[in-house]
Amino acid sequence: MLQIDHVSTAIASVRVLRDVNLTVGTGQMVGLVGRNGAGKTSLMRTVMGHLPVTGGRITFEDIDLSTRPKHARAALGIGFMQEDRGLVPELTVEENILLPVWVSKSLKPKPRLDLVYGYMPELTEMRDRRALQLSGGQQKLVALARALAVGTKLLLLDEPFEGVAPALAQRLADVIGRLRAEKQSILISHSDMNHDKSLYDDVTVIERGANAAAGAAAH
Template sequence: MLAVDGVHVVIQSVTALRGFGMTAAPGEMIGLVGRNGAGKTTMMRTIMGHLAPVQGHIRVDGTDLRTVARHHRADLGIGYMPEDRGLIPALTVEENILLPTWVTKRLDGRQRLDFVYGIMPELKAMRERKALLLSGGQQKMVALGRALAVGTRLLLLDEPFEGVAPALSQRLSEVISALKGKDLAVVISQSDLNHSQSLFDREYIIERGANGTMREKAH
């Protein structure tokens, strides 16, 4: 589903990714693990098209992302939950969840919304609240719901547990765990493995933008 091969990314003359590579197959849950500043967010932003690789290839379901404009990548079934949540404060919870479906012709927004509410009923209960009135943890839940609304093939979750109260962190973990084994490929970036290590089929260690040791779960 996802194939990253030898990707180099330069940000303001600083090399942020140095030949990094990873793969994620349908049904797999992959950990992207590294310290702060190691390149985890850079990798996810590059997949989403916010940054452009100067070398290497990224393919999603066989499609070379160099041929896909940033605003068309949701059409490939990629859902993205950024570390900073990226919600629109003046929109309601429901509007934030639906937002990517409005520009993705292949999706039925109402059907995807029902899917999200089925997995995360707490979002339905707060659907009419403005995003700016939510706590940080609640905003993380909404950002996950928005990613699920459009992420039918690949889900990218950047530090989903960072800065979240323990109860909400546990709830996020439950929701993500429920996705395991489906056709969806899930990539989760983490610096702290306390919440998610048991979820992963495989972990890619990233160190200063390059591949460290890969860890695969024993079966």
């Protein structure tokens, strides 16, 4: 489904990714693991078109993503949960969830909201609240809901549990676990180097912007 082949990228002429390889198959949950600053967020942002591909290739269902504008990811069925949540503070919970749906020409708001609220019914109670009125953990739930609203084929979840209270972290884990059980394709990043590999179909470890083996060989 998602194929990352020898991908490199740079920020202000500084290389932040070097020949990274990663694959997410249909119905798989793949872990992207690395310490803070290892390049996890840069890789997800590159997939989403926020950073340019300076080498290698990213394909999604045989489509070269570098040929598509970044707003086209939603139309392709890719949902992105940013580490910093990326919500619009003045918009309501429901408006934030619907933002990427409005970009898509194929998705209808009501069915996508019904799906999201089915997974996270607690959001119906706060649907009319502005994002700035929510706690950090509640904002993470909304960010996951927004990704799910358009992620009909693939979800990219960047550090979903970072900075979240234990109760809300467990709630996020429950939702992600249900998605995995239903064979949703997911790429999920985290910085816990002592992760349980049994949670994933595959795990890619990244160090200094490269796959761990390549990084070890280069340093």
